[in-house]
Amino acid sequence: MAATQSNSDREQRDGIEWRLYQNMLTTRIFEEALVRWEHEGKISAQTFPSKGQEAIAVGCCLALEKGDDVIPSFRTRGAMVAMGVSVAEQLREFLHTPLAAGDSRDAPHHASWPERGVLPGSTMIGGHLAMAAGIALANQCDRKFNVGVAFFGDGTLGSGDLHETLHIAGAWGLPLILVCENNGWEMATPWQKVRKAQSLIPYAEPFGLAARAVDGNDVLDVYHSARWARATALAGQPVFLDCVTFRVGLYSSHFGEVRPGIEKELAAWEERDPLKRMGDWLIAQGAASPQDLDRLRQEEERRIEESLNEVLAERTNMAKGARG
Amino acid sequence: MTMLSYRDAVGKALQDSMRDEPRLIIIGQNIAAHALKPLAETYGEERVRDTSISESAMVGMAVGAGMKGMKAVVMIAYADIASVCHMAIVQSAAKLHYLTNGRLHCPIIIRLPIARFRGHGPEGNEVGASWFYNVPDLNITMPGSANEAYWNFRDALQRPTPTLFFEDRSLHARSGEVADNNPGAKAQVTRFGEKLSIIAAGRTAALAEDAADELARRDRRISVEVVSLGFIKPLDKETILKSAAKTGRALIVQDEPPLAGYAPYVRCLLDELPAGSLAAPPRIIAGADQFLPFWDERPFLPSLEGVVAVAGEMMR
Numbered sequence: 088m089a090a091t092q093s094n095s096d097r098e099q100r101d102g103i104e105w106r107l108y109q110n111m112l113t114t115r116i117f118e119e120a121l122v123r124w125e126h127e128g129k130i131s132a133q134t135f136p137s138k139g140q141e142a143i144a145v146g147c148c149l150a151l152e153k154g155d156d157v158i159p160s161f162r163t164r165g166a167m168v169a170m171g172v173s174v175a176e177q178l179r180e181f182l183h184t185p186l187a188a189g190d191s192r193d194a195p196h197h198a199s200w201p202e203r204g205v206l207p208g209s210t211m212i213g214g215h216l217a218m219a220a221g222i223a224l225a226n227q228c229d230r231k232f233n234v235g236v237a238f239f240g241d242g243t244l245g246s247g248d249l250h251e252t253l254h255i256a257g258a259w260g261l262p263l264i265l266v267c268e269n270n271g272w273e274m275a276t277p278w279q280k281v282r283k284a285q286s287l288i289p290y291a292e293p294f295g296l297a298a299r300a301v302d303g304n305d306v307l308d309v310y311h312s313a314r315w316a317r318a319t320a321l322a323g324q325p326v327f328l329d330c331v332t333f334r335v336g337l338y339s340s341h342f343g344e345v346r347p348g349i350e351k352e353l354a355a356w357e358e359r360d361p362l363k364r365m366g367d368w369l370i371a372q373g374a375a376s377p378q379d380l381d382r383l384r385q386e387e388e389r390r391i392e393e394s395l396n397e398v399l400a401e402r403t404n405m406a407k408g409a410r411g
Numbered sequence: 412m413t414m415l416s417y418r419d420a421v422g423k424a425l426q427d428s429m430r431d432e433p434r435l436i437i438i439g440q441n442i443a444a445h446a447l448k449p450l451a452e453t454y455g456e457e458r459v460r461d462t463s464i465s466e467s468a469m470v471g472m473a474v475g476a477g478m479k480g481m482k483a484v485v486m487i488a489y490a491d492i493a494s495v496c497h498m499a500i501v502q503s504a505a506k507l508h509y510l511t512n513g514r515l516h517c518p519i520i521i522r523l524p525i526a527r528f529r530g531h532g533p534e535g536n537e538v539g540a541s542w543f544y545n546v547p548d549l550n551i552t553m554p555g556s557a558n559e560a561y562w563n564f565r566d567a568l569q570r571p572t573p574t575l576f577f578e579d580r581s582l583h584a585r586s587g588e589v590a591d592n593n594p595g596a597k598a599q600v601t602r603f604g605e606k607l608s609i610i611a612a613g614r615t616a617a618l619a620e621d622a623a624d625e626l627a628r629r630d631r632r633i634s635v636e637v638v639s640l641g642f643i644k645p646l647d648k649e650t651i652l653k654s655a656a657k658t659g660r661a662l663i664v665q666d667e668p669p670l671a672g673y674a675p676y677v678r679c680l681l682d683e684l685p686a687g688s689l690a691a692p693p694r695i696i697a698g699a700d701q702f703l704p705f706w707d708e709r710p711f712l713p714s715l716e717g718v719v720a721v722a723g724e725m726m727r
Contacts, residue, residue: 156478193510201514206478211502217468218503221475228436228457228481235475248499251468258463 104374106149107306108365109383111141114165115362116387117174121181122340124395130181132195135162138336139304142361143268144238145169146309147328150317154233156204156222158215160268161196162334163208163238170205174394184402185409213239213246216265220256223263223325234320236264242273244287256325257295263325264316265296269303270334275345291327303332304361307368335360412591418583420557424564425484429454432482432568438462438469439486439522446486466492470499470521474507474573477517482568485519489526490577491537496521504573505549516571520564525579525613525666527712532705538613540577541665541672544644550574551644555616556601557587558594559641566593566642579614598647600654604634606726607660610651610677612640615664615696615713622718635722643673648680655681659690660725664713669697691725 114137121134137144144165148157151170159166167177176188180198183191189198199207206222209215215237222235243249256263267287271278278285288298297319302308309330316326333356338345369375375383415423428435429450436458443451443461451459462469466487473483487493493500500521507517527536540551550570554560560578567574601616602623609619616639623635638654640647655661661681665674674695681693696718699711 188512188514189510190512192512197510199511199514201478201511207507207510207515209502211498214467214471214498214503217471217499218475218478220468221472221477222479223475224436224472225476225479225481228434228476229479248467248471251463251465252471254463255465255468255472259460 103149103310104307104365104369104372107145107310108362108369110145110149110165110169111306111362111365112384112387113174113391114141114145114168116384117168117177117391118164118336120391120395122337125340129395129399132181134340135196135338136336136340137162137164137334139334139356139360140268140270140332141165142306142309142365143266143303143330143332146306147236147238147264147266147313150310150313151204151234151236152317154204154231155236155317156206156219156233157236157238158206158208158219158222159196160208160238160240161210162240162268164196166238167198167200167205170200170203172200172203172205174391175398176200178394178398179401182398182402184398185405186401213243213248213252215239216243216252217248219265220252220261220263223256223261223320224259226262227259232321234262234264234317236266238266238268240273241267241269241271241278241285241287242281243267244282244290253291253294253296253327260323261325262320264313264320264328265291265326266328267330269329269331271331272334272346274338275347277346285331286329288327288329291329295324296327297324298327298329301328301330303330304356304359304364306361306365412588414586415557415561415589416584416586417554417557417560420560420589421564421578423589424561425450428484428565428568429458434480435482435484435568436460436476437484437486438473440464440488442486466496467499470496471503473519474499474503474517477507477519478515483519485521487521487523489531489535490523490539491535493521493523493539493542493575497542500543500549500573500575501546505546508572509548513571517573518568518570519573520567520576521573522576522578525577525581527579527703527708528581530705533702536703536708538577538667540575540643541667543575544672544676548572549644550596550642551577552642553577553579553613554641555582555611555613555639556599557585558589559599559639561589562593563596563641566596577613581614582617585617596642596645596647598641598650599639600636600650601639602635602637604636604658606634606658607662607722608636608638608654608658609662609664609718609722610638610640610654611664612643612673613666615666616640618713618715618718619664621715622722625715625719626722633726640673646673646676651677651680652684655693656684656688659688661689661693662718662722662725663693663695664718665695665697666712667698668700669695670700672697694721694725696721
């Protein structure tokens with residue numbers, strides 16, 4: 088990307104590099120706010136922050152095309168953001184306003200917007216992989232040039248549905264992309280205690296999937312890998328992206344930090360923070376200054392607070408309207 | 412009206428559905444080259460799809476295809492195997508319509524053949540409809556006739572929520588008339604009578620018809636009404652109560668143990684009738700509360716002799 092005279096130049100901010108950065112930023116600030124709002128009593132839903140992992144959801148989803156569908160895991164809020172679901176729309180599900188598209192029936196981390204290509208995930212770990220394969224099957228039958236995408240953590244390796252889905256998708260050549268958010272932990276259990284290797288590629292490849300190891304903290308690597316994955320899947324071979332990352336944030340707003348003795352690891356991964364890396368890249372390219380990024384963060388924080396106020400007001404006003 | 416065997420009625424329902432619904436697919440094991448060979452020859456192996464032994468993913472994939480507006484029939488080899496894909500049926504299929512606030516539909520059939528009296532042993536001779544009876548939004552049909560086999564199948568594919576289709580293979584050779592129009596999810600009065608209502612589904616509905624015929628043969632003054640439920644969920648409460656109020660006696664027959672299922676539920680529903688509507692307390696004949704042995708299931712399940720005997724007692 089060439090440097091331009093004005094860093095706030097509209098065209099510049101519409102470029103894919105900017106959008107990758109902005110969507111990760113929105114996800115980061117929104118999830119930080121969700122945890123804070125819950126502690127302040129403004130919302131009452133458990134949040135599973137994706138801090139440190141945002142590049143995976145954002146990089147993949149921005150690589151998709153109209154008509155593609157994704158099923159997020161319970162820790163893939165960045166997919167909702169990157170598929171174009173606004174913070175206000177997401178908050179309506181948390182707050183059960185009359186305008187909540189899903190009537191707040193599903194847990195907010197599984198909320199869906201089918202018209203945007205965000206389909207409901209499953210609390211049954213692995214269950215949604217088969218559903219994503221079904222979406223891919225429908226596209227294949229309908230001769231549509233679209234993919235189905237599922238996000239999941241590496242703990243999903245233990246689920247039978249993962250193996251069944253790999254088995255069928257490989258045999259049928261489905262236009263399916265399985266995106267593993269491989270952070271090495273199943274809640275409080277490190278991968279070493281539950282499997283032989285951290286990479287899941289040795290498990291996926293024999294089923295006939297094209298697999299690629301991805302630096303899950305490098306949003307550009309994720310984006311380009313997802314573009315490759317999309318082309319490969321549409322050419323008849325489903326893809327497994329093993330995105331290695333680390334959860335820098337809490338397990339959830341309820342459970343807090345549950346991994347003992349990870350201080351050193353945490354510090355090392357914070358150095359590799361995907362948002363910081365992409366920000367540094369934009370600065371190195373001359374596409375932004377540190378001040379631009381600070382300003383952007385402040386704007387985003389304000390915008391997200393405004394969204395909460397807007398949705399809270401909507402709930403109050405509509406309730407009044409209903410009574411009136 | 413067309414005369415068909417129960418087996419052919421299911422086959423015709425599949426054929427007609429494939430003809431009328433271009434976005435319907437069938438997923439199962441050993442179907443393209445074996446069980447549904449003619450359909451695979453007509454519609455191709457893209458719509459008649461052989462899968463690996465992966466029932467959970469088969470149901471999950473049908474749900475995903477449903478999200479994109481397709482319809483699917485998932486062929487499970489026999490009903491016991493519903494336990495393998497219980498998660499996908501309950502969590503993925505049944506909940507989809509609800510948790511998306513009705514924005515997504517799940518018009519899929521999970522075909523569960525009941526494989527009793529064929530020597531499959533205790534892991535192959537269950538029904539299991541009662542395992543699912545308390546799952547909201549899950550339709551359950553247990554056709555007891557060719558008519559129900561055909562029309563309940565066709566009806567299920569028009570529903571926004573999934574259907575468990577319990578096809579009883581012991582009824583395959585039984586023939587009956589198939590109506591020209593869909594009676595909907597209504598229970599069918601298959602024998603009209605005045606003295607007693609037998610309320611049943613699937614194989615026990617056929618038993619009830621045979622019992623009614625046998626009792627009439629023994630004594631022409633005895634007329635027993637049979638209410639064949641077809642869909643046990645949603646349940647056609649109106650037809651049940653109307654029949655019980657008319658005859659004043661109700662016998663409910665169920666092919667599973669008595670602790671859950673439509674039999675105890677229908678028994679409770681009868682309490683909604685005005686006091687004095689029934690001339691005798693309702694009774695239930697159900698399977699024994701035990702697994703069924705390889706050597707013979709019959710001693711532990713409702714039988715023609717048993718239904719005739721209890722019906723006779725109730726009318727004395």
